Amino acid sequence: MSETAKIEIGGKSYEFPVVTGAENEKAIDIKKLRGTSGCITIDPGFKNTGSTTSAITYLDGENGILRYRGYPIEQLAEKATFLEVAFLLIYGELPNKKELADFKASITNHTLVHEDMKQFFEAYPAKAHPMGVTASMVCSLSTFYPESQDPNRPKEAIDLTIHRLIAKLPTLAAMSYKNAMRHPFVYPKNNLGYCENFLNMMFSMPTEDYEPDPVVAEALNKLLILHADHEQNCSASTVRIVGSSQANLYASISAGVSALWGPLHGGANQAVIEMLDKIKEDGGDLEKWVAKAKDKDDPFRLMGFGHRVYKNFDPRAKIIKKACDDVLEKLGVEDPSLDIAKRLEKIALEDPYFVERGLYPNVDFYSGIIYKALNIPTEMFTVMFALGRLPGWIAQWKEMVENKEPIGRPRQIYTGETERDYVPIEKR
Numbered sequence: 001m002s003e004t005a006k007i008e009i010g011g012k013s014y015e016f017p018v019v020t021g022a023e024n025e026k027a028i029d030i031k032k033l034r035g036t037s038g039c040i041t042i043d044p045g046f047k048n049t050g051s052t053t054s055a056i057t058y059l060d061g062e063n064g065i066l067r068y069r070g071y072p073i074e075q076l077a078e079k080a081t082f083l084e085v086a087f088l089l090i091y092g093e094l095p096n097k098k099e100l101a102d103f104k105a106s107i108t109n110h111t112l113v114h115e116d117m118k119q120f121f122e123a124y125p126a127k128a129h130p131m132g133v134t135a136s137m138v139c140s141l142s143t144f145y146p147e148s149q150d151p152n153r154p155k156e157a158i159d160l161t162i163h164r165l166i167a168k169l170p171t172l173a174a175m176s177y178k179n180a181m182r183h184p185f186v187y188p189k190n191n192l193g194y195c196e197n198f199l200n201m202m203f204s205m206p207t208e209d210y211e212p213d214p215v216v217a218e219a220l221n222k223l224l225i226l227h228a229d230h231e232q233n234c235s236a237s238t239v240r241i242v243g244s245s246q247a248n249l250y251a252s253i254s255a256g257v258s259a260l261w262g263p264l265h266g267g268a269n270q271a272v273i274e275m276l277d278k279i280k281e282d283g284g285d286l287e288k289w290v291a292k293a294k295d296k297d298d299p300f301r302l303m304g305f306g307h308r309v310y311k312n313f314d315p316r317a318k319i320i321k322k323a324c325d326d327v328l329e330k331l332g333v334e335d336p337s338l339d340i341a342k343r344l345e346k347i348a349l350e351d352p353y354f355v356e357r358g359l360y361p362n363v364d365f366y367s368g369i370i371y372k373a374l375n376i377p378t379e380m381f382t383v384m385f386a387l388g389r390l391p392g393w394i395a396q397w398k399e400m401v402e403n404k405e406p407i408g409r410p411r412q413i414y415t416g417e418t419e420r421d422y423v424p425i426e427k428r
């Protein structure tokens with residue numbers, strides 16, 4: 001006998017099926033709610049509302065668990081490469097040797113972007129934020145591959161678009177940085193690995209040879225894996241809802257880049273470093289800034305703290321915090337921001353305001369410190385998040401399409417004026 005939930009409203013009782021997930025999470029299936037009771041539910045920010053069922057990523061917010069297709073994030077971050085994880089998220093299984101070789105070869109051969117795209121970059125002001133440039137460029141890719149706009153294109157064509165995106169996003173990201181620096185673009189090199197190629201496109205200069213540091217490449221590989229997916233977060237939900245209208249994958253991913261830009265979401269990694277710099281410049285009075293974060297009349301929030309799902313600890317933050325010490329030591333980097341961040345974490349986690357609300361460091365709290373040590377400029381931090389999140393967005397979009405989910409169109413409760421007649425201007 002399957003479990004059901006009863007709702008009583010208007011003196012009538014209605015029964016709805018309960019859906020149980022692979023990890024025993026439960027949801028009330030309200031597909032028939034409006035048709036039977038005439039009512040809808042309302043839940044701003046969808047804090048209690050599931051938009052879909054998904055087999056990609058599992059989060060347990062209370063126990064700090066994150067798994068991609070069942071594999072614990074701790075193991076993937078330690079043992080896998082980013083392209084292996086991308087393949088796992090998108091196609092559902094870890095690739096065997098041939099699958100990985102074919103996947104890598106396809107991506108390697110699509111890293112170039114059309115030469116005409118260089119003109120777009122030249123039209124941007126020097127200080128154009130790379131997230132604005134990247135979101136535009138990703139959507140513009142759809143104009144160079146118009147066949148990608150066909151919702152009924154075959155699987156092979158969809159795979160080609162997927163590989164083009166994974167191949168070209170690092171190229172576009174590096175071009176947005178070089179453009180901002182007014183430095184010459186650096187072309188991708190097919191003999192370099194995914195992370196090494198990105199670093200070369202970012203930091204190579206015509207005046208000198210550049211050799212990607214293996215420590216930097218390894219740290220980048222780990223950071224990209226840690227950011228690769230996170231179930232129905234704001235940007236993934238954006239990708240799914242845009243894709244649900246049968247907009248093409250480039251347009252859907254571009255929308256995800258835009259959603260990620262917000263400081264409450266992926267933009268927090270840039271906001272954390274700016275916050276730490278502001279605290280440092282202000283004399284480093286941590287108690288003062290923690291008090292500001294608790295003050296409801298003060299708009300200041302402790303950036304990099306808190307999470308919609310994790311109410312205990314973000315497993316990614318734990319891994320990144322440890323990686324901070326390793327990477328900075330290996331690179332011989334001294335960054336006072338790391339010390340400030342650690343002391344800030346300690347003060348906050350001894351403060352009832354944060355503990356009672358389940359506010360702990362999230363993935364963005366320490367990631368910027370590593371990006372800084374890798375010489376990634378602050379305004380590129382959220383672009384780095386997008387590079388990592390791309391395979392997750394693609395996997396979420398692909399699952400939505402393969403499940404033939406309906407176009408996303410939430411309902412509302414109207415609270416405006418009831419019917420009234422037009423008033424001629426003379427009488428207003």
Ligand code: SDX
Nearest residue numbers: 230233264265266268293301302303304305306307308357
């Ligand atoms: C990411 O969803 C994902 O999975 C996202 C992500 C991913 O991988 O895709 O994990 C990546 O976006 C991480 C989050 C990065 N954002 C930040 O670090 C910005 C700072 N954090 C917050 O703004 C906030 O914690 C959110 C946005 C992350 C979560 O917000 P919620 O779940 O809507 O919670 P809320 O804003 O309703 O806060 C609950 C309470 C409130 O106080 P009360 O009304 O109960 O008195 O906690 C307070 C908030 O004022 N609060 C904070 C705080 N975060 C929440 N107070 C001070 N500092 C903070 N950072």
